Amino acid sequence: MPRIPRRPGRPLSARHWLLLLLPLGLAMVMWQAAQVAREQALQNLVREAENELRLSAAGLESHLTRHDYLPQLLASREMVKRFLTNRGHQDPMPLNVLLDQFRAIANVSDVYLLDRYGTTLAASNWHLDNTFIGHNYAFRSYYQDAIAGGRGRFFGLGTQSLERGYYFSAPVWLDTTTPDARPEGVMVIKVLLDAVEASWAEQDAVLMVADQDNIIFMASHPALRMTALYPLSEQEHQALLATRRYADEPLSPSGLEVFERREDGSRLVRFTQGPLGEGSHLGLARHMEAFGWNMHILKPLDAVLKAQWFAALLAGGLYGVVILAGGVGWQRLRLRRERELFAERERQTLAHARDELERNVQLRTRDLTETNRRLSGEIEERRRAEESLRQTQDELIQAAKLAVLGQLAAGINHELNQPLAAIRAYAENARLFLERQRAEAADANLAQIVELTERMAEISAQLRQFSRKSGSTLTAVSVQACFDYALRLYQARLRSDDVRVERHWREEAVWVHADLVRLEQVLVNLIGNALQAMAETPEPRLILAIETPPGQVRISVTDTGPGIPEAQLSRIFEPFYTTKSPGSGLGLGLSISSRIVSDLGGRIEATNPPGGGACFTLTLPRDERSDAPCPAPTEEQRSHA
Incomplete structure (x- = not known):
């Protein structure tokens, strides 16, 4: 800034002071506006960061704790206990295969069994070069906690794979009757954090x-x-x-x-x-x-930083407008004083025009402020409405799943009554054998009771799995596994109605890019509708098919019921539209299934095959893992089929 020349000994004039104060005022206004904008922007950023941090922490905790039960469940398996009892005299390969199957079903990294000294006896990665079998992990805290009788948790890098993982462990008890009994092994689950x-x-x-x-x-x-x-x-x-x-x-x-x-x-x-x-x-x-x-x-x-610069520039612009307006007013005042004696009317006209201009600026400023306030309110209201809509849609999907559980209640009741009756009979026999001092016979009856309770636990686990809420991450999902799960839910009804199930697909696994829980819900809804449609059919058949056109997977569920009237084919996916009798349904199942398939990037269609009945076809994007081998079914899965 150039220096203002002045004569020595003379004080600065008002004009000189004005030229000095104008840049200083501009700097002060811009700095103050930038500070206010910075504080407001930081407060908004803090609120946004708190919300994202809370959701991310909840997602991480949910991802880890959902596998907490699995080590204890595997530790109670009879095959695991028999293997520890006859260690050294039993082939570990069946146990390795079982652990690998549980790893694939639970979608975890590794599952392995340690003996009481910390050495790995069986592992799901038995077939890999970096297998855990033969390695000792007694130095890990998850082994030390579990061998002491508790349940362990640990995070760290794997000594073999060098992958970051979270470990869950549980003791394997062979003797729980004596006070000084110790665990004979430790079951460990490893979960990766890359997802x-x-x-x-x-x-x-x-x-x-x-x-x-x-x-x-x-x-x-x-x-x-x-x-x-x-x-x-x-x-x-x-x-x-x-x-x-x-x-x-x-x-x-x-x-x-x-x-x-x-x-x-x-x-x-x-x-x-x-x-x-x-x-x-x-x-x-x-x-x-x-x-x-x-x-x-x-x-x-x-x-x-952008908010600071914008506020500073805006304040500087307004400051310039104010200074310019002041300069214009001052010039007008000078002209008015010079021409006051000669142009009184012109002076009054200029003053009136100036006042009118100021009023218009104030009115326009007030209008713009009110418009901005209303616009901000409308944006916030729309955001809340969208959040409410998403929450309502998710709750509606969960309600539909619970409605299907209500339809399955009769079959599940039959499945549970049979084991309960058998448990009572075995318990009464055990009491008689104990009175007659036949301990071996009583022990055999108690073993049967344990197997029946495990069967009841499997049935209730299927219901809990179906009623759980789905996540938001799309992964590779096996279509055959989803079909098997849906059929297990309806196994009692399939037997009671003598429904013949036909499976039309290749032996190798077919993978789609979807959400496991939501795809299972769609298949359960379609199979349930097919069974209801065939309630009066003499020889009901349920036909399940999987086709693999390039880049896609086509899944179809076909029944031999009366079919869908042609006039209703275009409306069956509308909410609250149903062809059932009053009281048999709300008409939400197909509507929710259609929305789920659309969210997964696919489409659903309904047709009437030439041979009669109805056919629902799902088309979903195929996953890159389509060539991966399908895990062999366990004994429980074969029994349900």
Whole structure:
């Protein structure tokens, strides 16, 4: 800024002071506006980060805890106990195959059995080069907790695969009667975390999870994984290496630096090194009590900087308009004073025009402010309406599933009454044998009671699996497995109605890109409708078929019932439209099935085959894993078929 020349000894005039204060006022206005905009933008960013952090933490906890029951369930299997009892005299291959089948069904990484000394006896990866069989894991905390009689949890890198995983363990008891009995083995489940990290990559934020030692073992950005949140001392680094939790990873510092702490608990951070070192972020942390972890989210401050610049430029523009208006007024005042004696009427006209202009500016400003307020309210109302609609749709799908469970109640009641009657008979016989001191016969009756209770548990597990809510991630789903699950739910009704089931597909597994729970619900609805349609058919047949055109999978469910009237084919997928008698249904099953298939990227069609009956065809995108081998069915699955 050029210096204003003035004569020595003379004070600055009003004009000189005005020229000095104008740039200073502009800088003050722009700085103040930028500060206000920055604070508002940071508050909005904090609320957005809190919501994303809460949802991500809930998703991670749900992904891990849903497998908590599986080790205890496998530990109670009779085959596992027999193998530990006759260890060294029994072929481990059947147990390896069983563990691999459970791994595929539960969608976990590995399942393996340790003896009481921590050595792996059987594993689902028995056929791989890096198999766990023969390796000792007594140094792992999940083995130590389980062999002590409890249930273990552990996170770390696998010593063989070097993959990050979360481990669940449970003891295998052979003798539970004596007070000093100890477990004879440990059943372990390993769950990978790559799928959760892949879902984080879609967010406009950096998500990372650190353990109690501040080691970042999960992160949406690959460069942050296996780094220390803050620099470790040599003693801390050696202690971590001794535990073998993270194998031989260097655990170098992440470079995170906090340069501002805010009153709401958030922090402004930046990275001094690495690919994230070019920008600054807003950081929030959330403690996960169930695991002892801390989840962090870093939101980029680009939006805050843009808001600051926009507010500063807007304030500067308004300041310029005000100064310009003041200058124009001052010039007008000078002209008015000079021409006051000669143009009184012109002066009054100019003053009136100026006042009118100011009123119009105020009215327009007020109108624009009110319009912006109404627009913001409408946007917020629409967002709430969309959230309510999504929640209502999800609840409607869950209600439809519970309605199907109500239809299955009669069959499930029959399936449970038979084991209950048998349990009572075996219990009465056991009492008589005990009175007659025939312990072996009483033990045989008690063993039958245990098998019957396991059968009842399988039936109730099928109902719990069907009633659970689905997730939002699409994965590779086996169509044959979904058909088998749906048929198991209707096994009692298939037997009572003497329905012949025909399966038309190849032996190898066919995979689609879908959600397992929602695809199972669609097939259960279609099979249930087919069984209702064939209630009066003399020789009912249920025809299930799978075809694989290029890039797609076509799934069809055909019955031999009366079919669908041609006039109703175009309306059967409409909500609350039903061809059943009053009281037999709400007309929501096919409508919900149509919406589910559409969400999965496919389509559903209804036709009347030439031979009679009705045919519903689903067309879904085929998954790249279509050439993967289909796991062999277990004994329980064959019995349901």
